[in-house]
Amino acid sequence: MSQAEIVHHSSNDEKVRSFFKGAAAIIPLTVAVLPWGILTGSLAIESGFDPVQSQALSGIIFAGAVQLAIMGMIQAGVGLGSILISALLITSRHFLYSMVMRKNVSPLPLKWRLALGFLLTDELFAIANPGQLKRFDRWYALGGGLCFYLGWNLATLGGIIAGASFENLDALGLDFAIAATFIALVIPNIKNAPVLVCVLTALVTSVICEVMQIQAGLLISAPLAMMTGFAYAKATTGGER
Amino acid sequence: MDTWIILFTVAALVFGSRFLLMEPWLPLKLSATVQQVLSFSAPAVLTAIAAPIVFIREDQLSLSMGNHYLIACIIVVFLALMTRNTLLTVILGMLSFLLLRHLL
Numbered sequence: 458m459s460q461a462e463i464v465h466h467s468s469n470d471e472k473v474r475s476f477f478k479g480a481a482a483i484i485p486l487t488v489a490v491l492p493w494g495i496l497t498g499s500l501a502i503e504s505g506f507d508p509v510q511s512q513a514l515s516g517i518i519f520a521g522a523v524q525l526a527i528m529g530m531i532q533a534g535v536g537l538g539s540i541l542i543s544a545l546l547i548t549s550r551h552f553l554y555s556m557v558m559r560k561n562v563s564p565l566p567l568k569w570r571l572a573l574g575f576l577l578t579d580e581l582f583a584i585a586n587p588g589q590l591k592r593f594d595r596w597y598a599l600g601g602g603l604c605f606y607l608g609w610n611l612a613t614l615g616g617i618i619a620g621a622s623f624e625n626l627d628a629l630g631l632d633f634a635i636a637a638t639f640i641a642l643v644i645p646n647i648k649n650a651p652v653l654v655c656v657l658t659a660l661v662t663s664v665i666c667e668v669m670q671i672q673a674g675l676l677i678s679a680p681l682a683m684m685t686g687f688a689y690a691k692a693t694t695g696g697e698r
Numbered sequence: 699m700d701t702w703i704i705l706f707t708v709a710a711l712v713f714g715s716r717f718l719l720m721e722p723w724l725p726l727k728l729s730a731t732v733q734q735v736l737s738f739s740a741p742a743v744l745t746a747i748a749a750p751i752v753f754i755r756e757d758q759l760s761l762s763m764g765n766h767y768l769i770a771c772i773i774v775v776f777l778a779l780m781t782r783n784t785l786l787t788v789i790l791g792m793l794s795f796l797l798l799r800h801l802l
Contacts, residue, residue: 486784488789510701517705518709519712527708540704545711548712551716553739554716554739554743555715555717557737559728560733563721571717574720575717579743579747582743583740583744630767630799633751633752633767635748636771637787637795638784638788640744640774640775641787642744643741643744643748644775647741652741656741659742659746660746663749663750666750667750667753667754674746675747678742682745682746683735683738683742686738686742687738690734
């Protein structure tokens with residue numbers, strides 16, 4: 458793999474343009490999570506959090522799956538240790554994202570590392586990972602991250618205001634919106650056999666893990682799929698991609 | 699336990715998982731091989747999150763026409779291949795999902 462390519466902007470105009478390009482790129486993903494954000498806000502109220510705490514779940518934790526998991530646990534009076542272990546399992550995929558983004562983000566000044574680190578969700582990773590964004594652009598990543606943050610928090614606010622009146626929102630098949638977005642992002646990236654092998658491995662192993670009710674199936678299926686894709690590339694082309 | 703303490707502790711944990719490995723002072727050298735393996739991370743993770751949502755209904759593998767998620771997923775794959783436009787694919791995919799739900 459070649460040295461990380463990084464975009465350097467000379468004018469503010471270009472920075473603003475990149476910022477909005479990043480925001481535009483994440484709009485489809487933001488649209489897909491809006492119902493989830495509403496649900497998260499409404500469930501937080503239902504779980505007995507006050508409105509400020511409910512908003513803070515999205516505002517400071519900013520991780521949908523973790524938020525939903527800990528809400529129930531806090532409500533049930535589970536201890537902090539167990540809450541942290543669950544949160545760690547769910548959030549562990551971010552270690553992978555940051556490892557991938559390391560070569561692009563680690564040379565940036567601290568304020569950029571803090572900002573992009575805080576904003577590094579599944580969705581930001583999906584638009585700003587090196588496979589998707591050939592030349593890393595910090596303004597593009599910031600625009601995408603902030604747009605998504607804003608969307609998630611506004612949706613949460615909507616859910617808080619609506620309160621518990623969205624009881625059957627989760628019966629609408631909101632999870633399909635997430636699946637559809639991820640599929641829509643993956644499909645155009647299947648440009649060669651190794652990526653196809655990786656995707657098929659991820660598909661089969663993640664489904665097997667789920668059927669076997671393995672709690673952290675993602676921690677098994679994702680690395681396995683990555684290594685299988687890599688091994689296939691090595692075996693067929695001598696590792697050239 | 700004060701709710702705020704729990705919220706801030708969890709927030710710190712989540713932030714740490716996103717931030718730590720990007721820090722330049724961390725002595726983490728990624729070899730060419732590791733970099734190549736990591737280049738597969740996006741399709742691997744995104745597929746591994748999406749596939750169980752599509753294929754599992756009530757803890758069981760569901761490959762029947764009665765699984766709306768599966769049918770809508772096939773539509774999404776076609777849309778993605780034809781339009782190459784994420785927003786259009788997501789919106790049309792959601793519409794077809796909701797239609798399937800009402801019709802079937």
